[in-house]
Amino acid sequence: MRFALISLEEPANGADGSLRVSGRAIYRWQAAMALACGCERVLCWAPREIAAPLALQKEVEGRGSRFQPVGDLHRLARIVGPADELLVFSPGLMIDEDRLAHFVEEGHAIATIPAQEGGEQGFDRIDLTRLAAGLMFVPGSLVAQLAQLPDDCEPGGSLLRIALQSGVPTRPMASEGSGVYRIVRSEQDSRAIEKGWFERDWAASSGPRRGLSRTLTDLVGRRSVHDERASGFALGTLALGTLAATGLAVGGYAAASFGAGIVAALGGETYRRLRSVSKAPGTTAKPRFAAWPAIFVDVLLAAIVAMALDEGAVAASDRIFLATALVLALRLADRDWGAALADRPVTAAMLGLGAGIGLLLPTVQVLIVVCLILALHFGTRATQITAD
Template sequence: LKVTPVRQAADLMAIVQADDRIVLVADGLRAGGTHYAAIARPGSPAILVTGDTVLTQGFERIDATRRWGGLAAISQPMVSELAAMPGEWDMMLTLLRMAVQSGARRLYCEPALFEQGEIAIVADRPTAALIEQSSLQQVEYGGMGLGRSAIMMPLVRLAGPLLVKSPNTARYLPYVTALLWIAVALLAAGGLAAAGALVAVLGGLGLAAMRFLSAFRAESAAQDRARDLIRTFALLLLALFPWLVALAGRDHAMPPFAQAALAPCLAAGILLARALYEDMGEKRRFHWLLPDADQAWVMLAPALLFGIAPLMFAILPLLALLQILLWLRLARRPAAS
C-alpha cells in the first residue's frame, strides 16, 4: 500500500483521476467497516452525519441540529475547485463545506455509537489503549468448534495485546505451531502418548492464535495454505494417534481394535461437522456446539494420563455425533426476529 502525504489541494490533484472518489476521515477517527463501506458506495458525494450532543461536540457542525460524523466522500471536481481558490485554506474542512453546499447525501448514524465506542476519536494513549482492548474482545472466534470457542480462543484473546504488538509474531507463529505438531508425532512415536496429547493442546492454541492474528493482518495465500496444512496434519495425527503409540511400543503390535477404529471415526466426525458448518454459509448459528480437534485433545490428555484412553476413544465419536445432531436441530430453528 503506497502512502503519499498531501498538504494542499494541488498535491492531491496530482494523484487523483477525474472519476476517483475521495474519502475524508477526521483526524484520529476510529470507525467500523460498515461505516466506511456506506460512505464509499458508488454514487454522488456523501457525508456521515450525527446528532448534536455532548459526545459529538468535537465534530464540525453541519446545520442547526446535525454534526459531521467523521467520514465523507467527495468528488475530484471539488478538489479542483479548491486548488483554483486563491489563498490558504484548511483542506479538510473546506472540502467538507463544499460537499455540504453541493447537497451531498447525508448518511445518519446514532450518537449512541459514540457512547458505545463504535465510532471514536483517538486523542491520547489511554483512549487508544481502551479502543484496542475493545477491538480485541470483539474479534470473532473464527470457525466452528466447542474446544476452540470455549477454551482456545478465550485464552488467545487474553494474550491478544501481546500477539498483535509485533509483526514478528505473525511471521514466526506458523513455524512454532508446525514444530509443536511435529513434536506431538515424535512423542507419540516414542511411546509418550500423554505428553504428546498435552503438546497437542499447545498446538491447538497455536492454530487458534494464527486464526486470531488473521483478523488483524492481511494474509497472503501462502500463509492461508500453511494454516490449512497444519490443521490437516493435526487432524490426521488425531486419526492415527493410537497407531503411532502402539507401533512405537515394545511389541510393535497393532493397537486395540476399539482405538484403531474409533480414532479415525472421531476425525471423520470432525470433518463432517466442518462440512456441515461450511454449507450453512452466512446463516451459521450455534457453531460453537460442533465438535472439533481441540475438544478431542483436551479430553484425551487427562484420559491418557490416568489410563482410560480406550474409554475416551469410545466416548468421543459418540459425543461428536450427539453434538452434530443437537447443532442441526438448533441451527435449523427460525431465527428470532
Template sequence: MSTLDRSTAPGHTRAPFRQFAGSRIIERQIDLALAAGCETIACLVEGIGREVIEAQRRAERGGARFIALQEPRPLSGLVTAADELFVLASGALPDEGAVLRYTARPAVLVFPAQDAVSKGYERIDAEFAWSGAMLTLGANVERLSELPPDADVISALLRIALQSGVRIQPLEKRLLEEGLWHLSPNEGALSEREARWITSHAAPAPFTAPGLAIAERMGTRLARDILGGRSARVPAIAAGLSGVLALSLGILGYPLASFGFGALMAMLGVAGETVERIAQAGQIGARRSALAKTIDWMLDPILAILIALASPEDTEWLRLFVPAVLFGLLRLAQHRGGGKWRESYRDRVALAILMVPAAFVGIVQPVTATLVLVVLLSLFRLPDRVE
C-alpha cells in the first residue's frame, strides 16, 4: 500500500489520510490487509509522520509487521518468490467482502472501463480499468529493480502482474453505482458511505428491550457526528459522572433523583458503547476501552446499592439481598437465553426507569422482589443453549 498521492492539491488532506468512520483510509486498508491474512505490511511513504506511526500501531495491534518504505528497492528483500503480494492503490477504499471473496487466489480486480475511468480508475485495456486492489505473485517484485527510482511502484506492480498472466477478475459494477467502492474519495462521497457503513454495523437491540433499543439507536445517531473525534468519549464520560451523581443522591436520601441519574448512566453507557463498537468495526485486535469496561462492571452494583438505599431500613439484610438476587438472575438469564428476549435481560435502562415511579410511590423493594419472581419463572421456560 502507499500514502503517496500526486493528485491531491497542495494544502488539502491526501486521500490516504482522509477520515472514514473514525479512521483514516490507510488504517482501513490495514484492516483489510489483516483480514486477508497479511503477515507483513509494507507502505510507501514520503516521511514518518504521526499518521504513519498510528498506522504502524494499528498493524502491530492486529499481529502484523509494518514497514514504512521511502523507496521501493527494499521491497524485494521482504518478499520471496513463494509469497503472495496483496496490493492496494493509494486512497483505495474497497468493499471488504468483495475483495476477500475474489482474492482467494492471485487476481487483478477490475471494473468495466466505461463505468470506472471517468471516476479516476486506471485503464488497463479497452475493456477494463483497475479497481485499486489485486493479489499478485511475490516473484513479480524482483522486476521492480529494473525501474527508475521515481517510478510509480503500485502502477508498475499492476503492469508486471498483467504481463505475468495474473488473471483478471471483473467486479460487479453495482459496487461503484451504490457507492461501496471508492478511489481517492472526496469528503462528500466519504460522508455518504460512512452513513451507510454506520447503519450496517449498528445492529441495535429489538424493542423487546425498549431501553436498550432507544439507547443504541441514540448511539448510532451520535456516531455520525462524533466518530473519530475527541467527542467520541463524551457519552462514556457522561455515563460515569451520572453514576457518581446517582450514588451520591442515593446516599443523601433522594431515591427519585438517584434512579433518574441511574437510568441516565445506563442509557449513556449503552450509547457510548455503541459508538465505540461502530468505531472498532472491522479492526483486528481492537479492544474495549477501560472506561467502557468500568461502566459496564459498575452499573449493576450501583443500581443494586440504589435499590438497597431506597428500601425500608427495617428489612435489614434483605435490602441488599433482594437486588443482588435480581441482578444475579438477570446475568444468568442473559447467558442462558437466546433470540430476541435475551436482550431484554440485559436492559438496565428500562429497569432503572421502572424504579423511578416505584421510588416515588415508595415500593422499590416489592417491585424488585416481583421482578426476581418474573425472571426466575422465565428461566424455566428458556431452552438450554447448546454451546
C-alpha cells in the first residue's frame, strides 16, 4: 500500500502549509496530488496541540481514500508496514503534478536542491552542495526504524536521516520558484503560483490576441483567485448578465442587451479560468464540460441577435439563420488574429454599437463575411504549411 505523510507543523525554513493557493490550503493541494499519484491513505502529522483540519479530511475521504491523523512517532512506525511505501511532503511544498508523478514513477528517492538556492532558510543539509528539497519517497521498511527514536521527534527530519543512512538515492529537483517546484513561505509566494497558473491556462486555451478578455479576466481573476468562493461569484455574474441581457432584449433595448451580454461573457470566461486553476490534481474535467461557459455565451449572443433584429425588416426564420451563422462564423475565425474579432465581449460591443445607431443588420452581415474570410485565410495557410 502507498501512504502519503503531510505535516501540519511549521518547519524551520519558514514554510506554511496553511497558506492558500487558489482558495485551497497547501496541505489540501498536497493531499490531492498524493491521491493522484496512487496513494491510498493519507497520514496527517498533527501533534496533540494541533487539530487536523476537517477540510483536509473531507478532501481525502471525498475521493474514496482513508484519512488518518497521527501525532505519535511510534504509532506512525506501526501503521506503515515493511511492504508499504511512504511519500513524504514538507509543509508548504507545491510541486507540478506531472513532475511529482514522474518523481514517484522513478522509484524511491530523496529530492534535493543545490545548497546555494536554499540559502539559510532552514533546509536539512545533505552535504556541502545539496539540501533536502522537502520531498521523499521511501520504502515502508525504513519507517519501522522510527520506533527506535524518542517519541517527540519530528518525522520528516528523522526519516530523512534514516533514508540517507540506508542508502536511498537522491534526485535533483528543478530550481525553486521555477514553476515546477516551490516552498511557499508567504502570501507573495502563493500569488506568484496563481499568476503562473493563470498564464499557463491562458496559453493553453486562448489566443494571444484576445486583449480585452485577457485584461479584464486577469484584473478580476487574479485578485479573487485567492478566495475559494470566487468561481461562485463569477458564475453568479454570468447568471445575472444572462437575465439582464434577455430581459433587455425582450423589452426592445437592443444596445443595452448587448452591454449586459458583455458582462455575461466576461463572467463566463472568468468562471472557466478560476475553475481551471483551482481544480484538484487528478480531477481534470472532460473537455465538453470545461467548454460549457463559452458555448452558453454563444447561445446567449445568438438569442440576443435574433431578438434584437427588426421584426418588420427581417423574417423570424432569417433572424434565427443570421444569429446562428454569426456564432458559427465567429468559431471558425477564432484563431490567430481572428481571435481579436471573435473575442465575445468585443463582438458584443460592436453589435451593441450597431444596434445603437440603427445598423444592427448590416453589422451582423459584415461580421459574418469578415469572419468567413478570416477562416478561409487561416485554413488555406494551414493547408500550405502542411503541404510544405
